[in-house]
Each structure stands twice: as structure tokens, then as C-alpha cells.
Amino acid sequence: MKLTEIQPREVFRYFEEISGIPRGSGNQEKISDYCLEFAREHGFKAERDSAFNVIIYKDGTPGYEAAEPVILQGHLDMVCQKEEDHPIDFEKDGLDLCRDGDYIKARGTTLGGDNGIAVAMMLAILASNTISHPPIEAVFTTDEEVGMLGAMALDMSKLKGRKMINMDSEEEDILTVSCAGGSEISMEIPLKREEKSGVYIRISVKGFKGGHSGVEIHKGRINANGLLARILQNAKSVAPFSLVSIDGGDKANAIPRSGTAILVTEDAAAFLQEVDRYGTIVKEELSAREPDFVLETEILPEPAGKAMVPEFSERLLYLLLCAPNGVQEMSVEIPNLVETSLNLGVLKTEAEQTTLCFALRSNKQSALTALEQRLLTFASCAECKTKLYGQYPPWEFKSDSALQTLYKEAYQKQFGKEPKVEAIHAGLECGVFAAALSGMDCISIGPNLYDVHTTEERMSISSVERIYGVVLDVLKSCQ
Numbered sequence: 422m423k424l425t426e427i428q429p430r431e432v433f434r435y436f437e438e439i440s441g442i443p444r445g446s447g448n449q450e451k452i453s454d455y456c457l458e459f460a461r462e463h464g465f466k467a468e469r470d471s472a473f474n475v476i477i478y479k480d481g482t483p484g485y486e487a488a489e490p491v492i493l494q495g496h497l498d499m500v501c502q503k504e505e506d507h508p509i510d511f512e513k514d515g516l517d518l519c520r521d522g523d524y525i526k527a528r529g530t531t532l533g534g535d536n537g538i539a540v541a542m543m544l545a546i547l548a549s550n551t552i553s554h555p556p557i558e559a560v561f562t563t564d565e566e567v568g569m570l571g572a573m574a575l576d577m578s579k580l581k582g583r584k585m586i587n588m589d590s591e592e593e594d595i596l597t598v599s600c601a602g603g604s605e606i607s608m609e610i611p612l613k614r615e616e617k618s619g620v621y622i623r624i625s626v627k628g629f630k631g632g633h634s635g636v637e638i639h640k641g642r643i644n645a646n647g648l649l650a651r652i653l654q655n656a657k658s659v660a661p662f663s664l665v666s667i668d669g670g671d672k673a674n675a676i677p678r679s680g681t682a683i684l685v686t687e688d689a690a691a692f693l694q695e696v697d698r699y700g701t702i703v704k705e706e707l708s709a710r711e712p713d714f715v716l717e718t719e720i721l722p723e724p725a726g727k728a729m730v731p732e733f734s735e736r737l738l739y740l741l742l743c744a745p746n747g748v749q750e751m752s753v754e755i756p757n758l759v760e761t762s763l764n765l766g767v768l769k770t771e772a773e774q775t776t777l778c779f780a781l782r783s784n785k786q787s788a789l790t791a792l793e794q795r796l797l798t799f800a801s802c803a804e805c806k807t808k809l810y811g812q813y814p815p816w817e818f819k820s821d822s823a824l825q826t827l828y829k830e831a832y833q834k835q836f837g838k839e840p841k842v843e844a845i846h847a848g849l850e851c852g853v854f855a856a857a858l859s860g861m862d863c864i865s866i867g868p869n870l871y872d873v874h875t876t877e878e879r880m881s882i883s884s885v886e887r888i889y890g891v892v893l894d895v896l897k898s899c900q
């Protein structure tokens with residue numbers, strides 16, 4: 422279809438063009454070629470680095486030549502999801518766009534409105550001869566969706582601007598002013614095992630809501646790994662057992678929805694009776710927050726491998742019960758914002774070790790570092806091998822932001838009200854820029870996108886028009 426009939430025309434023209442270029446994470450050479458070619462055609466200075474990040478520089482328009490540059494920023498990559506039977510090769514094929522009322526969608530796949538709409542708005546502004554603006558540094562980053570790798574690799578000394586508009590947010594009425602930084606910590610407990618006689622039992626907890634370990638960590642959702650440990654610990658006093666394995670969750674940054682343990686006990690009847698009794702109490706306790714919780718036990722027909730030596734089985738339960746988990750601190754500056762949290766997302770037992778992986782987050786760097794130190798200290802006292810990795814910096818709230826004020830004024834003109842000012846407890850590329858460039862003043866904004874990262878992703882056309890109008894107004898006021 423042709424989107425060029427849709428307003429703002431120049432934005433949708435570019436959105437349609439880039440939608441024809443495959444640009445999943447890890448596959449951004451072609452889209453970066455396109456950006457370079459765009460710059461060449463328009464006579465703009467541009468640079469590309471080995472991570473395929475592209476920066477395009479455009480001078481200020483008449484009257485704005487001497488103004489401070491403004492950085493416009495969005496990411497080139499998209500999450501590629503498709504309906505099972507939809508024929509597309511994301512390595513080579515473009516998207517099949519369609520319109521549904523006020524929405525743009527892609528047939529059978531993600532739309533890549535996250536963050537193609539930022540790319541399209543930036544290209545439209547660069548290409549325009551009629552928009553008034555200060556010098557622009559348009560930064561197109563890569564691999565945001567797989568750990569913000571492009572932004573991390575970017576040589577920030579290429580940027581002179583200290584005002585940055587990131588366009589990777591997804592709700593038009595929200596002005597984002599801070600994001601979390603984070604890291605991951607893995608703890609590995611080496612296991613000793615022995616032959617053990619008794620009955621082998623599998624116990625599972627499942628049916629939990631799960632969710633994103635940042636934006637959903639304060640919603641009272643149960644961590645399956647922690648609950649499984651609680652049920653086991655309770656049963657131990659009635660019927661001692663040795664663990665064979667305990668597993669739950671597969672991503673550090675997702676709240677695990679199920680967990681399973683295999684154990685061996687000499688008193689299966691007492692164990693099962695106690696789990697059943699206590700399970701009823703726990704179900705009652707969680708009936709409001711986790712109504713679909715299911716607890717299952719099963720006697721295994723034959724031995725399921727060697728058991729952990731009791732000391733290791735004990736240590737594992739100790740770690741699961743006593744490691745910090747969930748919300749650690751709420752913000753005082755920003756109402757309802759989780760400031761610091763962590764999530765035990767992965768619990769995995771292999772023959773010689775059990776590994777626990779935590780995702781840590783904080784909107785304050787010093788609080789994040791303190792939490793890392795706390796968890797590492799806890800783990801080393803329990804004789805675990807630890808690893809700290811995947812670190813990314815937070816974008817801390819700036820109370821004296823000129824850009825926030827300009828945006829609020831422009832927004833007020835367009836919408837007749839103020840935007841909601843929010844901080845998010847998840848990562849944004851703004852954190853990487855703010856940590857690298859001192860005095861950086863950032864905002865993150867964007868038009869309404871729904872169900873991003875799914876095949877239902879859609880973008881509101883009228884919202885793009887409104888937000889684009891606000892961005893142009895902000896640029897006009899940056900004199």
C-alpha cells in the first residue's frame with residue numbers, strides 16, 4: 422500500500438520506505454546504507470561506525486545558525502516476530518504494511534513502529550526545507566533491542582549537542598524523564614552428589630502471571646522460584662528430603678511463571694501430605710494476586726539421578742529463601758516509581774552445578790552499585806561463584822531540565838494540557854548518552870504504539886501527527 426496519502430506525508434513516506442528494508446537486530450547494514458545514501462543525496466555530513474550506527478549532521482536553518490545543536494535519536498533495529506504461518510524471511514524481506522482506521526499495522530508481523538517511527542520523523546525533519554530548527558545531530562543507533570549495543574559502542578565525542586530528544590517511547594501523553602540502569606548477576610553453586618535410596622517426587626508450581634522484571638516488579642506477582650523454595654522448606658521439617666534438581670524461568674529479566682523440583686525422600690506419604698496441606702494455605706493466601714496458581718506433585722516411577730549431598734541441598738534452599746528479590750526501594754522524588762529492584766529470573770540445575778541469575782535495576786547509579794555489592798557479598802558467603810555482567814547506566818532525573826520545559830510548553834499548545842511526567846523502571850538508550858556526556862539534558866517521547874514486540878503491533882496515525890507537531894514546535898523554540 423501507499424502511505425503517502427497519510428498526514429504528515431513526509432513522515433509516512435519515509436516510514437514506508439524503511440519498512441521495505443529488513444532491519445531486525447543484528448541485520449542493520451542495509452538500513453544504515455540507506456541512511457548514508459539519504460545523507461549523500463541531501464548533501465549532509467554523515468558518519469557510520471563499525472556497529473552500523475549512523476550520525477547525520479544538518480546545519481541550523483536561517484536565524485538558528487548559531488544555536489546549540491539538538492540531538493534527535495532513535496534506533497534502527499526492530500524486533501522481528503511473525504505469525505506462525507506467515508511467509509516472510511526477515512533477513513531479506515520488507516514488511517507488508519496496511520491501514521486499519523487510525524492504525525498502521527504490518528500483515529502477519531511486528532510493525533517496527535518501535536522504533537521506525539523515530540527514524541521516519543528524523544529523516545523527514547532532515548529532508549525538510551521549511552522546518553525551522555537549530556543545528557541537528559541525528560543519531561540512528563543499532564541493536565537497541567538486544568542490549569543497546571549500538572549506543573554502547575557509539576563514540577560520543579562525535580556529538581556536540583547536550584539536548585537530546587529520544588523518540589523511543591510509546592505513549593503520547595507521557596514525557597519520560599528518567600530510566601533505570603541495570604546489570605545481571607549469576608551465582609553458580611557447584612554440587613556434590615550421592616546415591617540416595619527413597620521415593621523420587623516431582624513437585625511443580627505454575628500458572629503465575631510473570632511479566633517484565635522492571636515495569637511489572639511492583640505488581641505483587643509471585644516469583645515461582647521463591648514460592649517453590651518456600652513450599653519445600655516447609656515440608657522439610659515433616660519429611661526430610663534431598664534435592665535432585667530445581668529449575669524455573671529462562672530469562673533474568675522476566676518474572677518466572679513456573680518452577681519444578683525433583684527430590685528424593687524416605688517418607689513420601691508424609692511429604693505429599695504436608696505439601697498438600699500447606700499448598701491449600703498458600704493458595705488461599707495468593708487467591709487474589711495469583712488466582713491461576715497450580716501446585717502439582719507426582720511420584721516418579723523410577724530414580725531420576727543422584728541426589729545432592731544434604732549440605733548442598735540446604736545451601737540452595739537458603740539462597741532461594743534469603744537472597745533479596747523484588748522491589749527494594751521506591752522513589753521519593755517521583756511518585757509510584759520503583760527506584761531499585763531485582764528479580765531472580767533463572768534457576769537452572771545441571772549435573773555439577775545450579776545457577777541462579779538475577780536482573781538488577783535502579784534509577785540511581787549509586788543504588789545499583791550498592792545492590793550489586795550486596796548480592797555479591799551474600800553469594801560469596803554461601804560459597805557461590807559469581808559473575809556480574811550486562812551493565813548499563815541509568816538516566817537520572819534532572820530537576821532543572823530546559824528541554825522538559827520546552828516540551829511541556831509545546832505539548833500544552835498541541836494538546837491543551839500538560840503531559841504526564843514519568844520515569845520508567847526499565848532501560849532506555851538515554852541512559853547510555855547521559856552517562857557518557859556530562860550536562861546532558863534528555864527527554865524521551867513518542868506517538869501511541871500498542872502491543873509492541875508482538876504481531877499485533879500498531880501505531881496511531883493521528884498520534885504521529887500530533888507528536889511530530891510537538892517535536893517541530895520544540896525545535897522551533899530551540900534558538
Ligand SMILES: [Zn+2]
Nearest residue numbers: 535536565589
Ligand atoms: Zn524501542
